[in-house]
Amino acid sequence: MLLSRTPVLALMASAGLALLSACGASETPAQQPAPAEEPEVQAEAAGEEHAEDAQAHESEAKADDHDHDHDHGSSGAGAAHVHGAAELALSWEGSKLTGELISPLANFGLSEAEGVISDAVLAELPGLVMITGGNCTAEPPVAKVDKSTGHTDAHIKLSWTCANPPGVSSLTFSGFPAFSSFERVNAIYLTDTVQKAGELSPSSPSLSLK
Ligand SMILES: [Zn+2]
Structure with missing residues (x-):
């Protein structure tokens, strides 16, 4: 045995x-x-x-290209750097829906040692998070690399201008097919009156915002 x-x-x-x-x-x-x-x-x-x-x-x-023990919790504020997982937070600034996706660079198939977001990945970012309802127009995402935690994360700022904010009904993380290393995205949506949170996965990539 x-x-x-x-x-x-x-x-x-x-x-x-x-x-x-x-x-x-x-x-x-x-x-x-x-x-x-x-x-x-x-x-x-x-x-x-x-x-x-x-x-x-x-x-x-x-x-x-980086040590393996970074999966065991994080030092300081923010979410743990766990390959396969990412954090997505959305809220309103007036009629503007804004959000941020924080993800290990590895989830995009990128080298965390190099710490560079390739043009091919940048080209995919505009479709990464989709908003349903509200007649929203997405602005170009702004991505940067953060190594301040000792790990390498992508911080991607998202924003939408919505003609009808109350009409916003759901968000969808659309990156699972393009980036197969993403396994789950912990999504949070906060307004003055609504709090929604959910774990998005390839089989369940959407979160209701109603
Ligand atoms: Zn890593």
């Missing part, structure tokens, strides 16, 4: 788990009753495994 778990454990880049898997592997051949030698074999195996793991981990981190 331990033997069958070994490949999974070996894949996990953790010294503790690597040690476990090494021990499990060397214990399994029960037909070799050589208890005196076993501790030595275990120690060697564990050492080797650890070194290999450290190497694998290093190249993995490079390929990913």
Whole structure:
């Protein structure tokens, strides 16, 4: 049983788990009753495994071009930087509907190390969030890169001028098909009288604003 778990454990880049898997592997051949030698074999195996793991981990981190532990909460204000997730907030300034989408750059398939929003992605931004009802006209989104949290996020300012603000009925995050790394968008809509919040997903990309 331990033997069958070994490949999974070996894949996990953790010294503790690597040690476990090494021990499990060397214990399994029960037909070799050589208890005196076993501790030595275990120690060697564990050492080797650890070194290999450290190497694998290093190249993995490079390929990913930023460290992996940024998914565990955030320091300071704002939402956690979690790949696949994004935050969208909308509110009114007079007859203008304004919003901001904050998303890890990785969700757009972009390198967080380079921290540049490509022209191809910029071209997709005008259709990223759609407003239904209210006879609204979108203004060009304004995107910038924020590295101040130690992660790389895109901050995209959105705005619409609406001829009939009370007619606004829903928002839709339309970016899921174009950017498959987006898994969910936490959307919030706040007015003086209405508060709406919802998790948008590829199968449910809209939030009612009524
Ligand atoms: Zn990241």
